[in-house]
Amino acid sequence: MLKFLSLLGNGKYEPCYYYLNEPANRASECHYIQHSLLEILEKQGVVPDEVTVLMTDVAYNENWITNKKDSNAPGLRELLTSYSRRSGAKVKPVLIPAGTNETEIWQLFIQILDCIDEGDQVILDITHSFRYIPMLTLIALNYARVVKGCKIRDIYYGAYNNSPDKHEPIFVLTPFVTLFDWIIGVERYLATGDAIMLQKLTREEVSKLNKEISVNISEMDNADRLVLFRDPKALKELSQVMLEFSEIVRTCRGPRIQMAALKVKESIDFVLESAAHERIKPLSPLMELLKQRFDSLYTDDELKMAVEAAQWCLDNRMYQQGFTILQEGLITIACKNEGKDHFDKNKRGEITSRAYALLSSEKNQSSESKHNQILKLIASMANTRNDINHAGWREQASSYTRFEETLREFIGQAAELIDNNEEKVSSISSGKAFAEKNMLLIFSHELTEAQCKDAKTNLDVGTFIEMPTKLASLWSNVPPELDNLEEYLIPIKGWLLTNAKLGDYALVQGDFGATLIIVEYCKAHGIIPVYSTTKRQAVETKVDGKVITTRQFEHVQFRLY
Structure with missing residues (x-):
C-alpha cells in the first residue's frame, strides 16, 4: 500500500x-x-x-x-x-x-x-x-x-x-536516504564481502535512471536531483562484478579470483568517474576505501594474490575459504615454479606429496630455497584445512576459536615470502620460467618459425597454447549466415578464461566479426590481444619457359589491437 x-x-x-x-x-x-x-x-x-x-x-x-x-x-x-x-x-x-x-x-x-x-x-x-x-x-x-x-x-x-x-x-530529500543505504551497503561489503545489499541498491538506482533519462544522460536536469550516479550501465556492471567476486571467493574458484578482482577494480574507477560528485561527496571516502581494498587485492604477483585473497577471507570471517584458497594458491605457484601443469590433479598431488616429505625432513628451514619454504607451508596447512573441511569429525579437532588466529599465522608466513620470491625455479624438462607468459592461439594456421621467435624474444612468451581441435574448427568455419556470433563463440570464451592468466597474450586472427568480439572479450579479462603484421613478397620462378609469380607473406611483428 x-x-x-x-x-x-x-x-x-x-x-x-x-x-x-x-x-x-x-x-x-x-x-x-x-x-x-x-x-x-x-x-x-x-x-x-x-x-x-x-x-x-x-x-x-x-x-x-x-x-x-x-x-x-x-x-x-x-x-x-x-x-x-x-x-x-x-x-x-x-x-x-x-x-x-x-x-x-x-x-x-x-x-x-x-x-x-x-x-x-x-x-x-x-x-x-x-x-x-x-x-x-x-x-x-x-x-x-x-x-x-x-x-x-x-x-x-x-x-x-x-x-x-x-x-x-x-x-x-530522498537521495539522503539512498546515500545512507549506500554507506551501509559499502560498509557491509567491506566487513563481510556480502554484495547483496549493493546489488539491490544498484537495481533501484538503475531503475530511477532508466525512468528519468529517455535519450541522453548529458541532458539530465531534474533526474539529477533523484540519483547519485549518471551512468546506469556502470552501476549495473559494478554490482555484478562485486557480487561475482564475492561468490567466486565464497565458492573457492581459485583460477578466477585474479581476473574477478581486476574487473571490480576497473569498475570502481569507472563508477567514480561517472558519479554526480556533489551529491556523492559524503560517500566518496567509503568508495575510496573500496577502491584501495581492490587496488591491493589485485596484483600480477601470484604469491601476493594468494595472500591477499586469503586476507580478504580472513577479514570477512570466511576461514574455511581462506585456508583452501591460500593452500591451493601455493600449490599452483609450486607447480608453475617446477613447470608442471597446475590444472593437472596428479601433478598437484605430486607437489603435495613432496611437500609432506620435505616437512618431515630434518633440513634447516633457513638454508632452504624460497620454493622449498612454499612447499613446507603447503604441508603445514594440511592438518588445519582437513580439520575444518571435515567439520571437526576427527580426533583432537580444534576449537572454533582457533581457526581465525591460525589462518592469520599462515597468511603472515606466506606474506614473508613475497618480497623474497625472486627465485624463479625452472623445470629442467621444460625450461619454462615462472615469469614467462603464454600466447593463446586463436588462429587458423600453424605459427611460423619467425612468429615463434618474435613472440619469445619480444613478448617473453614461454608457451604457445593451441585450441582443441573442436574449437579450432569452430573458429575456422564461422557460418557466414549466422546472426548470433556471441552465442557461437561461448566455447572459445570459456577456453580463454580457463587457460589464460592476467597479462597473457592471445593471437587473434580470423573472421572479422568473430575477431572483434574475441578481442573485446580479451581486453575485458586482462588478456592482451595481438595480431601478426606481414609484408608481401613476389617470387618469380621459371618453369618450362614460363614465368610463374607466387606471393609469399613474411611476418614482421606482433601488433596490439
Missing part, C-alpha cells in the same frame, strides 16, 4: 504556490504543504492509498479543524476531505503527544510505527516537523524497513521563505 505520511504543526501558515523541481510544476495557492504536495503528485499520476497526518491536540484545533492564519479559509481537514472524494485516498488523522518527556517520545515512536503496515511504500513530508521529530520519524521508518519490509519511496520538505512572488520550492 502507498501511504502519504505528514506532520501538522500549529503555526500560522501563509498561503503560497509550492512547486516541485521548477515553478511551472506548481500547485494552486494554499496554506498547507500537505494539500499542495498531494496536488502536485496527483498531476504526476501518484495517488496514495492512505494519507496519514500526525498532529497534537493544539494542531488539531488550530490547523486541522480551522485555519489559524485565516479564519475564513478552510482547515486542512476540509481540503483533504475534498481530495479524498476526488482521488479515493483514505484520510487518517492521528493525535500524538507533545513529546515533552522521554515517555511521550517513545509513545510517538510507537505511533509512527503503527502507521506503517507490512510491505508499505511511504511518501514522507517533514515540512512541519519540530525539533527532534524529523530524526525520530526517520528512525521509526528505518526500523519499519527492517521489521515490516516497508520502503521509503520519497521524502519532501516545503522550503517556505516568504518569497515576494509567493512561489516556494519543495525539496526532494
Whole structure:
C-alpha cells in the first residue's frame, strides 16, 4: 500500500504556490504543504492509498479543524476531505503527544510505527516537523524497513521563505536516504564481502535512471536531483562484478579470483568517474576505501594474490575459504615454479606429496630455497584445512576459536615470502620460467618459425597454447549466415578464461566479426590481444619457359589491437 505520511504543526501558515523541481510544476495557492504536495503528485499520476497526518491536540484545533492564519479559509481537514472524494485516498488523522518527556517520545515512536503496515511504500513530508521529530520519524521508518519490509519511496520538505512572488520550492530529500543505504551497503561489503545489499541498491538506482533519462544522460536536469550516479550501465556492471567476486571467493574458484578482482577494480574507477560528485561527496571516502581494498587485492604477483585473497577471507570471517584458497594458491605457484601443469590433479598431488616429505625432513628451514619454504607451508596447512573441511569429525579437532588466529599465522608466513620470491625455479624438462607468459592461439594456421621467435624474444612468451581441435574448427568455419556470433563463440570464451592468466597474450586472427568480439572479450579479462603484421613478397620462378609469380607473406611483428 502507498501511504502519504505528514506532520501538522500549529503555526500560522501563509498561503503560497509550492512547486516541485521548477515553478511551472506548481500547485494552486494554499496554506498547507500537505494539500499542495498531494496536488502536485496527483498531476504526476501518484495517488496514495492512505494519507496519514500526525498532529497534537493544539494542531488539531488550530490547523486541522480551522485555519489559524485565516479564519475564513478552510482547515486542512476540509481540503483533504475534498481530495479524498476526488482521488479515493483514505484520510487518517492521528493525535500524538507533545513529546515533552522521554515517555511521550517513545509513545510517538510507537505511533509512527503503527502507521506503517507490512510491505508499505511511504511518501514522507517533514515540512512541519519540530525539533527532534524529523530524526525520530526517520528512525521509526528505518526500523519499519527492517521489521515490516516497508520502503521509503520519497521524502519532501516545503522550503517556505516568504518569497515576494509567493512561489516556494519543495525539496526532494530522498537521495539522503539512498546515500545512507549506500554507506551501509559499502560498509557491509567491506566487513563481510556480502554484495547483496549493493546489488539491490544498484537495481533501484538503475531503475530511477532508466525512468528519468529517455535519450541522453548529458541532458539530465531534474533526474539529477533523484540519483547519485549518471551512468546506469556502470552501476549495473559494478554490482555484478562485486557480487561475482564475492561468490567466486565464497565458492573457492581459485583460477578466477585474479581476473574477478581486476574487473571490480576497473569498475570502481569507472563508477567514480561517472558519479554526480556533489551529491556523492559524503560517500566518496567509503568508495575510496573500496577502491584501495581492490587496488591491493589485485596484483600480477601470484604469491601476493594468494595472500591477499586469503586476507580478504580472513577479514570477512570466511576461514574455511581462506585456508583452501591460500593452500591451493601455493600449490599452483609450486607447480608453475617446477613447470608442471597446475590444472593437472596428479601433478598437484605430486607437489603435495613432496611437500609432506620435505616437512618431515630434518633440513634447516633457513638454508632452504624460497620454493622449498612454499612447499613446507603447503604441508603445514594440511592438518588445519582437513580439520575444518571435515567439520571437526576427527580426533583432537580444534576449537572454533582457533581457526581465525591460525589462518592469520599462515597468511603472515606466506606474506614473508613475497618480497623474497625472486627465485624463479625452472623445470629442467621444460625450461619454462615462472615469469614467462603464454600466447593463446586463436588462429587458423600453424605459427611460423619467425612468429615463434618474435613472440619469445619480444613478448617473453614461454608457451604457445593451441585450441582443441573442436574449437579450432569452430573458429575456422564461422557460418557466414549466422546472426548470433556471441552465442557461437561461448566455447572459445570459456577456453580463454580457463587457460589464460592476467597479462597473457592471445593471437587473434580470423573472421572479422568473430575477431572483434574475441578481442573485446580479451581486453575485458586482462588478456592482451595481438595480431601478426606481414609484408608481401613476389617470387618469380621459371618453369618450362614460363614465368610463374607466387606471393609469399613474411611476418614482421606482433601488433596490439
